[in-house]
Amino acid sequence: MTAKRTVQVMYASEPGSPDLDNEDFLFAGPRLAVVLDGVTPMVRTDTGCRHGVAWYAQTLGGHFVRLAGRDDGPGDGQGAESLADCLAEAIVATRDLHAGTCDLAHPDSPAATVAAARLRGDGLDVLDYLVLADSVVLLDLGDEDPVVLTDHRAGDVGRRLRAQGETPSAPRVRSHRNRPGGYWVAADRPEPAYEALTGTIDATGLRRLSVATDGATRLVDTFGTSDWRGMLDALVADGPDAWVARTREAERADAAAEPARRRERGKVHDDASVILGVVSAG
Numbered sequence: 001m002t003a004k005r006t007v008q009v010m011y012a013s014e015p016g017s018p019d020l021d022n023e024d025f026l027f028a029g030p031r032l033a034v035v036l037d038g039v040t041p042m043v044r045t046d047t048g049c050r051h052g053v054a055w056y057a058q059t060l061g062g063h064f065v066r067l068a069g070r071d072d073g074p075g076d077g078q079g080a081e082s083l084a085d086c087l088a089e090a091i092v093a094t095r096d097l098h099a100g101t102c103d104l105a106h107p108d109s110p111a112a113t114v115a116a117a118r119l120r121g122d123g124l125d126v127l128d129y130l131v132l133a134d135s136v137v138l139l140d141l142g143d144e145d146p147v148v149l150t151d152h153r154a155g156d157v158g159r160r161l162r163a164q165g166e167t168p169s170a171p172r173v174r175s176h177r178n179r180p181g182g183y184w185v186a187a188d189r190p191e192p193a194y195e196a197l198t199g200t201i202d203a204t205g206l207r208r209l210s211v212a213t214d215g216a217t218r219l220v221d222t223f224g225t226s227d228w229r230g231m232l233d234a235l236v237a238d239g240p241d242a243w244v245a246r247t248r249e250a251e252r253a254d255a256a257a258e259p260a261r262r263r264e265r266g267k268v269h270d271d272a273s274v275i276l277g278v279v280s281a282g
């Protein structure tokens with residue numbers, strides 16, 4: 001008989017600026033961890049949507065959590081709907097809420113990245129993941145390095161343009177959004193849900209997991225002051241709030257030291273959301 005496992009969950013979600021809405025969405029429960037990162041439009045007031053990016057991320061996230069978290073009753077969890085199906089359905093439900101009032105064909109119509117991890121079965125021994133665009137799912141399965149699940153296709157578009165001698169301006173990169181050979185985000189059509197990186201793994205060895213938006217992974221992938229394992233260790237040791245505070249410190253130091261590089265990176269601070277789950281035998 002399998003020992004009853006439990007998951008202790010902690011999280012933090014902070015806007016990049018106290019003057020702006022947090023355009024991240026976060027849900028953290030013992031079986032489901034979800035973050036969405038609303039895509040910042042080029043011109044905040046020109047999106048064709050009267051609701052805005054924060055509304056889009058919150059609404060889509062709410063629908064997704066409702067569908068992905070539907071209890072399929074006791075047992076092996078095999079009856080659960082796939083995360084891609086849940087996301088596709090959530091995109092359609094969100095679209096239907098504003099298709100009548102907003103111009104969803106606008107090129108900067110609200111969109112979001114999505115990262116999710118879901119534990120299933122009575123023993124929490126099966127894990128589903130879904131990653132669409134540059135948020136991340138980190139899984140510590142007891143090996144030296146955690147498994148890192150993220151989707152680099154938006155960055156790849158920029159790199160490809162640069163290799164072709166083009167400046168990867170925001171409109172140029174965006175013209176590859178939700179197109180084959182480009183990159184995929186949740187917006188107004190269900191198809192991108194099926195372009196997400198998805199999978200199901202045996203989670204019997206799972207010790208820790210983290211789900212984070214790219215604003216909360218900068219110490220690793222932008223500043224290089226931590227690696228993924230270090231991120232998990234710091235989250236466990238100091239908590240998600242301290243991790244985000246450390247990120248803000250690094251951003252301030254970087255902006256002060258390297259104004260030119262900061263301009264290249266865009267915004268000084270980004271919305272940052274991070275969930276930590278620690279699995280223990282009860």
Ligand SMILES: [Zn+2]
Nearest residue numbers: 049051098102
């Ligand atoms: Zn709208």
